Amino acid sequence: MTAEREAEVLVIGGGNAALCAAITAAEAGARVLLLECAPRHYRGGNSRHTRNIRCMHRAPTRVLTEAYPEDEYYEDLLKVTGGNTDEALARHVIRTSEPAIDWMSARGVRFQPSLGGTLHLSRTNAFFLGGGKALVNTYFHRAERLGVEVLYEAEAIDLALDAGRCSCVTVRQDARTFAVRARAVVVASGGFESNLAWLREAWGPAADNFLIRGTPYNMGRVLRALIDRGAQAIGDPTQCHAAAIDARAPKFDGGIVTRVDCVSLGIVVNREGVRFYDEGEDFWPQRDAIWGRLVAQQPGQIAWAIIDRKPIGRFMPPVFPGVRADSIAELAAALGLPVQAVVKTVQDYNRAVQPGHFDHAVLDGCRTRGLSPEKTHWALPIDSPPYYGYPLRPGITFTYLGVKVTPRAQVQLRDGGLAKNLYAAGEVMAGNILSKGYLAGIGMTIGTVYGRIAGEEAARHAAGARQAA
Amino acid sequence: MSAPSGDLHQEGARQMGICNSCRYCEGYCAVFPAMERRLAFERAELEYLANRCHGCNECYYACQYAPPHEFAISLPKMLGEVRAASWRSHAWPAPLARSFERGGLVAALALAFGLAAILALAAALGGGGASLLAARAGGDFYAVIPHGVMAGLFGAVGVFVLAALVAGLLSFWRASGEALAGFARAHALAGALKDALSLKYLDGNGAVGCTYPGERSSQARRWFHHLSFYGFLLCFAATVTGTVYHYGFGWVAPYGYASLPVLLGTAGGLGLIAGPAGLAWLKLRRDPATANPEQTGMDTAFLALLVLASLSGLALLAWRETAAMALLLCAHLGVVLALFLVLPCGRFVHGVYRFAALAKYALEQRRPGLDPGRE
Incomplete structure (x- = not known):
């Protein structure tokens, strides 16, 4: 280790969930450091490739037609997952997706009518004007204005969990390795779909013939570190979109x-x-x-x-x-x-x-x-x-293997306890809700809802730690 | 030099093919709905789409396939190149087309200066050397250059410019596959006029403006363009009013400071200083990834002539009763003449071709499109 850095809230990842967490934490007053392992141009993880978010709503909204009630949303999820979902978490995501559109709009995200050929989604899914990269750009601008410090090409490669507390995250940037100590850590670093060796481990030699539709940067290093250091894994490594x-x-x-x-x-x-x-x-x-x-x-x-x-x-x-x-x-x-x-x-x-x-x-x-x-x-x-x-x-668009979380985004440990200052959001915990199958736009729903929850919880934890100190 | 136009259109077809499979940007502007009506992108289609593009760059910054991605999509850059090539290829008469290639800042300034010098020389020879530097009570322009000469010169240039612009417009229109009669259809003209006068596609999709000159949204370009466009219209209105005064009422220039032609011209002139200067300033700061550097010379030349025409016109107004009047008049007329002469082979034509593209869009919207069904 050549250097050390400190932050109140450390966000690992640069996609939708990470940005929602960073923005929420910064708005709550926390000093936030965000690690994006991709270069600036490829920032945003798989969110770069997304285009809409599936939202519950009880009446027509500015961007969605008719109504899409909670129960119908949940039924749709049951259909694709064959009933294998965490009902409490899933319903929580669905309910909290209703105010998400306003939250996003207030932070500069623009919407557009359903894209050509996707009219059947105009009731359930709100489309981002320009798609996911435009959304990611908007969030980065917002985060920078809030004073979030963003490091590009900075990859978290390991983390230490001591008695359920994440005391240190090891980061590699350029040729250097350094430690980051933060009062609270949000992991929103996606799945492992870009990691060909891991895919082969899960699928056997067939994986050599897979193409990866999304980002080449989701190597799953933090996911692996979390599981190795005692987080409870959830999901089947062969399950993916x-x-x-x-x-x-x-x-x-x-x-x-x-x-x-x-x-x-x-x-x-x-x-x-x-x-x-x-x-x-x-x-x-x-x-x-x-x-x-x-x-x-x-x-x-x-x-x-x-x-x-x-x-x-x-x-x-x-x-x-x-x-x-x-x-x-x-x-x-x-x-x-x-x-x-x-x-x-x-x-x-x-x-x-x-x-x-x-x-x-x-x-x-x-x-x-x-x-x-x-x-x-x-x-x-x-x-x-x-x-x-x-x-x-x-x-392969993304993988479902993840870590088990509570409704408040706290990472659950294999020993039955809860991590004290460690929260997960987005693809790295989507497996709690999506065991298999897929419902268009639900990845962004999970990322937005859990990004906000994780950001809020991390900021609260950091503020508590600040007062204690 | 630009790539041979074959390569340019091949590259255009490649990029539009990828965009047409993606369509994430379809909410940004009218290029994309027009694209979605098509499956193949030959030169005519590309030129049509290129002249619909306003270079707001939203689609570039939103593009998951922008370079360094191997698909290397930059519609603002590609369409900008196709657009410039289309202006070259439809310019009439043919020698004008070649001046598109050369039309840089230096050439435009030399032309303006040369014309001003010729006017000054002619005025001096016509009125006797000394009179050129004498103050004239009431600022009588026509004592320097007789009204007949001025009207004849600008009338002839005006007719030529109009003919050249119309010829270019018709050539573009036919190449786009539309019948001549289509242009006269009421809904085509009304639709194009409405979109053009409201500068609809510079509205920046809602309230935030467009991503120009950089990645963050800004209204700057829209406002500078408004100042230029309406400044130009006000100056034109001032000229028309003056002409009506002269021929209709026998009121001869110069007009009083509170008269309609002077008020219109002053307001327009101020707009035509602030607007083009602002646009040039933005252009300097433009993201190179979206720019077509070959176009910079021509654009700067046009902007510079607009600013110079306005500056010299306002200076003439301010000092028209002093000894500097005759030289200022020659300078102003020289710049305006140069501006007129480069209209059909310079940046100005974007308005003409865009108008045609808007009219075509209005026609096209009433035709059935492709139906990709539920994807």
Whole structure:
């Protein structure tokens, strides 16, 4: 250790939850130091890639239509998690999400109507004008005006827990390592999705074929340190938000544009040229988060979406153009797939398609009969050239393994006690609420609500310690 | 030099393709709804979008794909380059287009100075050397340069400038794929006029302004642009009023300090000093990541001529009864003439092409778009 620093409240992380915590603590009068391990340009963790927040509301608001009551929100959460959530925490998050919009607006966050093609979210999710990076910029400006000191490329690599008290955090910046002592510490440093070795530990060699959609900076070092030093872990390390994204996307940080939204309008085959799941089960945004896992379970962790001319213009334009061919056989060859198998799959599928009125905007009646698996909506024959193929890989957005917290964001310890001055917010504790599955925009809800709680508690603890001292 | 325009438009298509898959910025301005009506971005589409872009830079600072990200998106920079190239390619007559490349501050100042010198020389030769430096009671401009000469000169330049601007506008309009008749459609013109006069897209999306010249929101650019735009209109109104006075009522300049042309001109002139000076000051502080450095010379030249025209005009007003009047008059007329001559090949054309782009947008909004359904 070459130097020491002190702060009243130390916030580890630079995303939405960390910023909400830092702003809340600074507004309560605490002297705050924030550690962002990314360079300034890539600050904000996965919040850079977000675009909305899911909020409960009892009546239409400035930015949300109709009403989205607590019970409906909770039911939605139960559906995606299969009932495996901490009800007290979840309901607390849902209830506290109602005033969140006003809190955010008061700190400069701007909202916009639902983005094109996301009208179905206009009731439940408030969209940030310009997306998550604009939100992160706004919060950083706000935090800086409040006097929060921000260190970039400063990575917390370890922390000491003595009798439930976090006495010291070890930080690496450039080539130096130094200790930070703070009266209270908020950990909001995200999950471990960028840590390829850890992903491999959880998933085995299949993980080598995963792409990471989000930040390359979520190495999970603080999460690991917390667990190693006695925090109670929660969640399954293989559980994560994983979409099926274009296999040609960069290994890290490809973000939203790498999505392939034509899956529900065509068919998806694996390396053997065989279909493996109902592509038309539900609207794509409701299903994209399960397709990452589905592709991860296929041989070679790869699959291909195939469409013909008909859906063009009816789904969000993909960033990588589809591989194009004038016949299915040529397309299969161009994609490097077994030609006969693909031709047979398409023939069988086309024969199984039932007559119906196609409408991609509703759950229409177009389906197959006699296939395994069936395609239950939007099943049109694939018979109008040109044909297009898009390679798919699992794209990990974020992981769910975290630390167990109380409703007041205090970190719970394996020995049954509570950490005294250590709070967690955001992705690092989202596993308390999200054991699996995903509900669009709930990550930002958890981060905002728990960021504020953690900031408030940390500031209160620091003020108590200041008076005692 | 700029990249060959083929590369520029290829790069534009690449960037717009990524933006069209993301769409996080669609709430910022009208570039994005126009983008979402399209799946491919050829040169005509890019030029249309580029002339809708106001360079507020919001989308750059909000972009998760801005450099150093490997997707390297900077719409303000790319669209700025496409925009400048579109002005070059639609400029009429063709030699004017080349002056876009050269149009820098030095060239503009040399032109203004040269024209002023020619006017002074002509006035001196016409009126006898000594009279140029003599004070004239009542500040009689036409004793220095006869009214007929002045009106003829500016009339001819005015007609040329108007013809050049209209030719550029029509060329841009046709290239954008619109029929000539479309421009005359009432809703197109009304929509464009409304957006243009209210400077709608400089409003900075609500109350905070835009992220120019840096990452923090500011209203500065909007206010400086308002001062310039309405200053320009006031000066134009002063000229029109003077013309009506002259031909309609036989009231000959110079007009009294409390007269309408002088009041309008003074107010406009003050706006045209503060506005362009402020815009130039902001431009100096602009984030290089969003700027098109090739454009700086032309922009600065235009701003400098606006400031000089106003300064010389106000100086002329202040000292019109002194011995300096004749030289100030020549200087002012030289600068104004230079300003007019660079209008069709300088920064001014952004207003013309933007107007056309606004009109096209008004037409386009009544046509059915693509339907990506529920994503």
